[in-house]
Amino acid sequence: MSGKACYTLDALRHAYGGRTVLSIESLQVEAGEVLCLVGPTGAGKSTLLRLLAGLERAAAGRLRFGDWPLERGELSPQGQRRITLVFQRPLALAGTVRTNVEYGLRLRGLRRERARVQMILDQLGLTPLASRDARTLSGGETQLMALARALVLEPEVLLLDEPTAHLDPARVALVEGTICDFRGRHGATVVWATHQLFQARRVADRVALLLDGRLVEAAGAAQFFTAPADPRTAAFVRGEMVY
Secondary structure, three states, X not given: OXXXXXXXXXXEEEEEOOEEEXXXXXXXXXXXXXXXXXXXXXXXXHHHHHHHOOOOOOOEEEEEEOOEEHHHOOOOHHHHOOEEEEOOOOOOOOOEHHHXXXXXHHHOOOOOOHHHHHHHHHHOOOHHHOOOEHHHOOHHHHHHHHHHHHHOOOOOEEEEEOOOOOOOHHXXXXXXXXXXXXXXXXXXXXXXXXXXXXXXXXXXXXXXXEEOOEEEXXXXXXXXXXXXXXXXXXXXHOOOOOO
């Protein structure tokens, strides 16, 4: 980690239909770190990822991506290319798995990156499926394809919404290893929403707990799991229901 802020959030609020769904007083995401977002369903993890990706504008507060004030408007095209969000339920485009993985490269006019595409297909075990119609894939296979589609762009910031939700343990380990390898080689910042506490223990530098749209605690992974400051964090780590 560099110690430089990739994202800075202050008094951030977001609402749908007049109902506040996210309220974060203060949070900084350091460049080059892996920050895992944990919390029950509906805690606001996906909403936060969409705000960090610049897909939605916060209702109030301050959200900066580096020096760019996201709360004031959309990222420039150059800024958008620095960030990639992998959705929990990604879409498969028409065509083969390979053409899906190459999609973003084609949009950017990078049509000759075959070696990069092949490396990602190999890493994620997708080479045997490369000629398949992408719309015939299982949910887990589609998740792997979407991750490959993101990684081949070599983004500075990788935002992940439950990227292993539909995968068996062997493929979970494969994805975790691939993402950690990518982060190590490129110095990427990773914000990773997960329901799996053991996964957060394995991959995170820091962990942030969201409950009912509010940030309860953000701490280094070791402290978060062994000596949390908030009793709600301690209860969540023990596997208890918290509200």
